[in-house]
Amino acid sequence: MSKLSKKNGRRKPMAEINVVPYIDVTLVLLIIFMVTTPMLQTGVDVDLPEASSKAVEVTNDPPIIISIEKSGQYSIKIDDADNLMIQPEAITELVIAALAKKPKTQVYISADKSVEYGKVITVMADLKNAGVDKVGFSTKAKSEDQ
Secondary structure (H helix, E strand, O other): OOOOOEEOOEEOOOOOOOOHHHHHHHHHHHHHHHHHHHHHOOOOOOOOOOOOOOOOOOOOOOOEEEEEOOOOOEEEEOOOOOOEEEOHHHHHHHHHHHHHHOOOOOEEEEEOOOOOHHHHHHHHHHHHHOOOOOOEEOOOOOOOOO
16 A cells, blocks of 8 residues: 555545446336336326215216116217217217316216226326316115125
């Protein structure tokens, strides 16, 4: 050792930190987050009711109700008009048009209990694409004798 690095027979402390392991860990975490983030954003947001449900907040505007019958037929009810039989592809356009007139309108799905789960999810995805943040589900009140 040279005379400059010694001072009274002691070694000078080294003031370097090896950051290579920290960079490796950071890059691995970055890759994990880049892979998992798109998976988290593909879901459909649903405002699920609790077991002891509360009454729905009623607004003055009538809600948009999309119905799926047991036979697989779709219908939509907008502004107290009669149910209009529609194809599933038309849901997005009709809801966008209705929300353009009244943006605070509530949207509900009313589906028969024997309807395939995939059909309900498809309608929910169409509503999400139309800009609907919250979707409600119509249900029957549970009878006391069950």
